[in-house]
Amino acid sequence: MDFSLSDDQQLLRDTARNLLTKECPTTLLRAHIDDPAAADPLWEHLRDFAALGAGPCTDLCLFLEEVGYVATPGLFFPTVALAAPILAAAGDDRLDAVLDGAATATLALAGADGIWTANAEPVKTFVPEADRADWIVVVDAGSTVRVIAATDARLRQVGTADFSRRMFEVGVEVEAPGGTATDVDAGAVAAALERATVALAAEMVGTARRLFDMALGYAKERIQFDVPIGSFQAIQHKLADTSLAVERATAAVQYASMALDADDSERHRATHVAKAAAGAAATRAAKDAQQVFGGIGYTWEHDLHLFTRHAFGSEHWMGTTDWHHDRLAELLFQ
Secondary structure (H helix, E strand, C coil): CCCCCCHHHHHHHHHHHHHHHHHCCHHHHHHHHHCHHHHHHHHHHHHHHHHHHHCCHHHHHHHHHHHHHCCCCCCHHHHHHHHHHHHHHHCCCCHHHHHCCCCCEEEECCCCCCCCCCCCCCEEEEEECCCCCCEEEEEEHHHEEEEEEHHHCEEEEECCCCCCCCEEEEECCCCCCCCCCEECCHHHHHHHHHHHHHHHHHHHHHHHHHHHHHHHHHHHHCEECCEEHHHCHHHHHHHHHHHHHHHHHHHHHHHHHHHHHCCCCCHHHHHHHHHHHHHHHHHHHHHHHHHHHHHHHHCCCCCHHHHHHHHHHHHCCCCCHHHHHHHHHHHHHC
């Protein structure tokens, strides 16, 4: 299997990296904590890439890895990675506006237990950026999809560790304005959710890589006993193990995205492996980075906590590492 990037993919990744380095500094993440509108100028740049929501999963994942590297706040992930695939599965006319970047959307699916399976519950949980999206795409029992205006839903923000991804509980009892619910093939909805799961894993790989890079850079410059702390064997082992975890997760995500694009029979297992590997890498990178940085890494003034929060928030969203391991076991031993 060839994991090398095409010229177009290399250009996409480089473009994303340059754009986000310039437009999404950590000062923006901090401003977003107090005022979510601080991310609006960033959306004006990212909306040009909204069409990735209907393109190859491999391209979307390349872009989202860079999104995760800077812990991009705002509506890009909910619109492109969550809502767009479900709108496509439902054949909804609003998909064109979403892919053009003219409208934003988010997805309401999980019930009270937080598990991402279709249900008839009137309140959906873990709905990102629900107060700032134009549309909320709701998946009900039987894979029924409807779209409601965000202004028509009851919203309650839920406090989480991750300041860059604001979560809501959403009451979705209202009827979809201007249309009715659409019965969608359960397989199509499942495929859209697998794509969203792999997309989140790709974003987590980017965050894990950022945490590793921060720890590595600090280990090279922090002097103790007249030598860089990176010369200590204990630190070297931590960095080496973290690097291996990140590389394993990167390969797992790339394989899963290629399996989804090819509609390969391994795509279901590959999806669970990708999210589990990304969760393990991101949380390990966060824990080890905190230890490498020592006391300074725990302070509000240092930027490390912004990415630690994003890593752990993503780990507990759309299935934890343990949850995906359990689903993988079910597939292997059924």
